[in-house]
Amino acid sequence: MILTPSVPYSDRMPSRPPDGDDSRQPGPSPSPRDLIRIDHLRKVFGDGTPNELLALDDVSCSIQEGDFVSIVGPSGCGKSTLLRILAGLLDYSDGSVTLDGAPVQGTRRDIGVVFQNPVLLPWRTILDNVLLPAEVLGLDMNAARVRARALLAMVRLEGFENRLPSQLSGGMQQRASIARALLHDPRILLMDEPFGALDAMTREQMNLELQRIWTESRKTIVLITHSIPEAVFLGDVVLVMTARPGALRRVVPIDLPRPRTMALTATPEFGERAQEIRAFFNHAGSFD
Amino acid sequence: MAEIATLDASAPRTGQAIATKRRRRRSIPAKVYSLILLVLLIAVWEGSVRLFHVPSWLIPSVSDIVVALWNGFAVSPLARDGFWLHSFVTISETVLGYFVGCGLGLALGVAISQTDKLEAVLRPYVVAFQSLPKVAVAPIIVLWLGFGLASKVAIIALLTFFPVLITCLAGFKAVEPERIDLLRSLSASRWHIFTKVKFWTALPFIFAGLEMAAAFAVVGAIVGEFIGAQSGLGVLILQLDSAMDVGGSFAVFIILSLIGVGLSAVIRVVEARVLYWLPKDQARRSINL
Ligand SMILES: Nc1ncnc2c1ncn2[C@@H]1O[C@H](COP(=O)(O)OP(=O)(O)O)[C@@H](O)[C@H]1O
Ligand SMILES: [Mg+2]
Numbered sequence: 001m002i003l004t005p006s007v008p009y010s011d012r013m014p015s016r017p018p019d020g021d022d023s024r025q026p027g028p029s030p031s032p033r034d035l036i037r038i039d040h041l042r043k044v045f046g047d048g049t050p051n052e053l054l055a056l057d058d059v060s061c062s063i064q065e066g067d068f069v070s071i072v073g074p075s076g077c078g079k080s081t082l083l084r085i086l087a088g089l090l091d092y093s094d095g096s097v098t099l100d101g102a103p104v105q106g107t108r109r110d111i112g113v114v115f116q117n118p119v120l121l122p123w124r125t126i127l128d129n130v131l132l133p134a135e136v137l138g139l140d141m142n143a144a145r146v147r148a149r150a151l152l153a154m155v156r157l158e159g160f161e162n163r164l165p166s167q168l169s170g171g172m173q174q175r176a177s178i179a180r181a182l183l184h185d186p187r188i189l190l191m192d193e194p195f196g197a198l199d200a201m202t203r204e205q206m207n208l209e210l211q212r213i214w215t216e217s218r219k220t221i222v223l224i225t226h227s228i229p230e231a232v233f234l235g236d237v238v239l240v241m242t243a244r245p246g247a248l249r250r251v252v253p254i255d256l257p258r259p260r261t262m263a264l265t266a267t268p269e270f271g272e273r274a275q276e277i278r279a280f281f282n283h284a285g286s287f288d
Numbered sequence: 289m290a291e292i293a294t295l296d297a298s299a300p301r302t303g304q305a306i307a308t309k310r311r312r313r314r315s316i317p318a319k320v321y322s323l324i325l326l327v328l329l330i331a332v333w334e335g336s337v338r339l340f341h342v343p344s345w346l347i348p349s350v351s352d353i354v355v356a357l358w359n360g361f362a363v364s365p366l367a368r369d370g371f372w373l374h375s376f377v378t379i380s381e382t383v384l385g386y387f388v389g390c391g392l393g394l395a396l397g398v399a400i401s402q403t404d405k406l407e408a409v410l411r412p413y414v415v416a417f418q419s420l421p422k423v424a425v426a427p428i429i430v431l432w433l434g435f436g437l438a439s440k441v442a443i444i445a446l447l448t449f450f451p452v453l454i455t456c457l458a459g460f461k462a463v464e465p466e467r468i469d470l471l472r473s474l475s476a477s478r479w480h481i482f483t484k485v486k487f488w489t490a491l492p493f494i495f496a497g498l499e500m501a502a503a504f505a506v507v508g509a510i511v512g513e514f515i516g517a518q519s520g521l522g523v524l525i526l527q528l529d530s531a532m533d534v535g536g537s538f539a540v541f542i543i544l545s546l547i548g549v550g551l552s553a554v555i556r557v558v559e560a561r562v563l564y565w566l567p568k569d570q571a572r573r574s575i576n577l
Contacts, residue, residue, distance in 0.1 A: 084469075088473075089472055106475070107474070107475045108475065109474075111473065112473075113470070113473040115470065117466060119466045119469075121467070121488065122565045123564075123565040135480075136471065136476045137474060164565055166565070166567055184474075
């Protein structure tokens with residue numbers, strides 16, 4: 001089943017349980033509704049120069065509140081570009097990106113970003129790193145401190161509050177950066193290949209952790225990944241991108257039951273979905 | 289996951305313990321050898337000067353130098369030709385000039401690095417001034433500012449200003465774009481980006497500049513005093529030279545290197561406090577100027 005890229009996948013998604021709809025929205029809200037809408041998005045780097053590069057070509061999709069969306073694609077297909085546009089870190093050339101109905105213009109307070117590297121500031125303790133968003137956004141520091149400790153406990157880093165980042169393993173650093181991204185209670189968590197630098201064992205652990213964090217925090221998560229199993233394991237839906245020019249080619253709903261366990265990855269149902277994506281790449285010709 | 293966390297936490301500790309043990313086993317001999325070498329050098333020096341009857345106005349014996357040091361310091365601190373007064377003058381000039389020069393270098397570095405445009409416009413001037421041997425300007429500065437403290441402070445400030453400015457600019461350039469993105473993703477102001485990321489990232493570079501500047505500061509003081517001054521160790525060297533008191537000159541050299549060592553020791557202590565977070569092997573950064 002191949003969808004045209006411009007078809008929103010929302011009507012094909014298994015609907016989220018009612019308790020997944022959050023209480024931040026006062027009054028009756030039409031559900032399900034789109035939290036993020038991307039319409040005919042185009043991004044050209046170096047417009048008008050000899051190095052002009054079409055990074056994203058006509059990308060359309062929509063994401064509902066509470067969704068876990070995975071994006072897979074070969075490197076250079078514009079995944080990071082798409083994420084940076086969503087985060088407001090990058091302008092786009094054409095089309096529209098709306099967040100909760102309002103066009104994205106610059107960065108916003110209700111987004112948390114997890115980068116490929118943990119990007120912890122080495123001179124700050126783990127706790128102070130997690131508190132960074134509170135300082136920058138001018139939140140109440142006492143409340144933030146309480147919340148930071150709770151988040152560190154959630155990512156299983158209690159007892160490491162006063163360590164420096166260099167004293168933690170890569171996986172622990174990345175968990176701290178997830179706690180930091182959640183500190184200001186953003187509605188949306190954008191993650192750009194957050195586990196790409198980790199070894200396979202740690203990565204599986206982190207996938208389980210992330211599923212738990214998502215279930216507990218009820219965020220809308222957009223996860224970019226290189227790994228098809230990771231995308232299938234975590235996503236409600238997998239968006240498949242291809243390169244040259246970067247475009248959204250397929251939308252694969254993952255209707256596997258939750259919570260998902262590692263045992264699930266060995267089942268035929270899981271294998272089928274992963275195979276569907278893999279076959280597409282093999283057919284399209286490129287995946288590294 | 290909890291198990292993994294515990295393993296993770298204990299791993300570096302064990303590694304460190306092993307490293308410390310190894311270091312201890314090796315580092316003691318190194319210091320002992322240094323000391324033995326010193327004793328040997330002194331013995332050879334003293335022995336050959338006496339053996340070959342080298343005149344003391346050519347090369348002083350070690351005992352001549354020790355006697356000169358003793359005579360120099362065994363006087364009232366205010367004595368005109370004692371070591372105390374001259375050392376005090378030179379040290380005050382050095383410290384004052386160092387603070388002025390480093391302060392200006394830091395301030396200008398911060399100001400210039402705020403906009404790429406400004407830095408691009410000013411860079412040729414910085415390079416041009418940097419390639420000028422600052423010592424060449426020293427006589428004019430003495431002409432302008434006189435034989436007193438002001439001219440020495442100006443010369444030292446001129447010498448210490450550039451290493452700090454250049455390392456400062458290099459440091460602010462070295463900020464990882466990812467860190468800026470992190471702050472930007474939080475809608476951080478320029479002020480926050482500067483105080484929370486850029487400044488800290490530049491600190492190791494700045495300290496490299498401060499250390500370089502420390503060595504230049506003593507040079508600046510002596511050059512200034514050679515050109516024209518009433519007191520200071522540079523003046524003392526000239527006086528001792530004309531009196532052919534080479535032992536006395538060597539004694540002053542020892543004081544000068546002690547001042548240099550002391551100054552950089554102070555900077556190292558401050559640096560260790562400020563850069564506590566830098567991995568040890570990264571603490572000594574070599575910076576290409
Ligand atoms: N700032 C930029 N300037 C010019 N080209 C860029 C820039 N950022 C990314 N690109 C190009 O856009 C394409 C997509 O990059 P990116 O979004 O990082 O891919 P991915 O994250 O999928 O690996 C690549 O060809 C990359 O070289
Ligand atoms: Mg990328």
